[in-house]
Amino acid sequence: MVSSITINAPSSTANLGPGFDVFGLAVDAFYDTVTLTKTKNGISIVTDDNIPTNPQNNTAGLVVKNMKNKFKIKDGIEIKIKKGIPAGYGMGSSAASAAAAAVAFDKLFKLKLDNNSLVEFAGYGEKASAGTVHYDNVAASVLGGFVIVKTNPLNVTKIDAPTNLRMCIAVPKLVVPKKKTKVSRGVIPKNVKLTDSIVNLSNASAIVAGFLKKDLDLIGNSIKDVIVEPARQHMIPGFSKVKANALKAGATGVTISGAGPSVIAFSKKSSNLKKISQAMSKGFTSTKTESQVVICKPSKGAVDSK
């Protein structure tokens, strides 16, 4: 009888510019590892990382609590969490722990849930950190590749990402607010102009077409957001310089990764990825901000660690 399951779930980037709360892409930059082990009773969290250990305030804890109730599981569960994804930088850190917990729970109790259900359960965890449920990061982290989230009812479409797609993600060394996603959602306008929504809809549709046609230029050229990025960019010192530098160095499209403050440059395997990374880093240095730039590929999503 299986009494323990370990799942690695990848980091992810949400929005991809115009696809706010709708698009996600799993990236192999970092991974969180969650091990669920059956115990006598209750839910406990074991970790060496600086994260809440009360299941009610922990993204993985919330997922396990909800799934345990929903499926009337009598066993207790120990949740062991090892964070590999920096928290609060727009890399889907909270989502990855939630995704890993949902996938591990499904396997441990042989529930055989479909993709939409797994994503929906993983979404419970996001509420803890963002204040509202949004499925873009969890969907990418659970399923891998490029995902499109439709809500009411939840329906997630996954498209395999082109194998020659590469991303340079600059993670600035900034002190981020505790509830960063909540804060950065607070600056987004409540109403948008019709002309702006048309620009974003057109770019978002072209991104989907780009992933379907494996057209990296179409994807990159369509990473343009005239609604959310302009409202959030003031929270990232040096953003416009980082973006301009990356585009000049050959990136096909640049935007904020998720709710930021990381900046993501889309490029190709054949691009000069080192040059793009250095250009991004220089952009941050112009405002005396240090950064770590990670060059990464699309990831396959949450998988068994064995």
Ligand code: HSE
């Ligand atoms: N779509 C979400 C946002 C992602 O931009 O607020 C947060 O990680």
